[in-house]
Amino acid sequence: MLAYRSTNIIFGGLLLGLIALNFYHPINGILYAILLVIYIVVIGSGSSFISFNFFLEAYNKGKTQSKEIAITFDDGPLPEITPKVLDVLKKFDAKATFFLIGNRIPGNESIVHRILDEGHLIGNHTLNHDKRFGFFSKEKITEEILDANAIIEERTQKKLRFFRPPFGTTNPKVKAATEELGCDVIGWNIRSFDTLIKNPETVLKRIKKQVAPGAIILLHDIYPSTAPLVEKLLEHLQQIDYKVVPLDKLIERNAYE
Ligand SMILES: [Zn+2]
Structure with missing residues (x-):
């Protein structure tokens, strides 16, 4: 603050x-x-801008000086997209983190289990990803986090610690709610803008320019272009000798209780 x-x-x-x-x-x-x-x-x-750490201290990057980087996906799971992203990650043996929207999980449990079985991490991205999230009371924010946690815990027995606010919105109420719940707020320092830029080549170029040790990349596993984009990104990272590591390792925090 x-x-x-x-x-x-x-x-x-x-x-x-x-x-x-x-x-x-x-x-x-x-x-x-x-x-x-x-x-x-x-x-x-x-x-x-969550990376400004204006209202709260979010984890926006790791401290490492080695060529290690984390890839995060928000807004899934989506049955048409997430499995394709998982296929690509598997091909490169890259471990990512998926910030899941609670209400997208019922019916897509097999995807969540596959994410975990293949060594990726999961985090909380609220129950509803409401556009009005920035205007919610502390109580409503708490409810959005706890309800998503409950859905995930019921299906995976995992108690999540990583939380990423929708749109990266922070304010004093988000700070109060997350502090009380004891979650780690996860940001990023490479915003791909894949939600705004329609051309995947432009998105890829944006990411490539910003690659640095300890960076956290924000992507969304909700577009048909996501998996091919991730494939090209992983090829590039391999060429420049970067290793994609799980977020818990990069920021030295536990993803689960
Ligand atoms: Zn989101």
């Missing part, structure tokens, strides 16, 4: 400064409006 707290102190100070100055010399009201707009932009950016 350091960055958030400092921001509030700085903007609070500036606001008080303007008010004090106003006693000596009338201040144009537009200055207050400018200050407010800048504050909103700073808070909005802090909330949208």
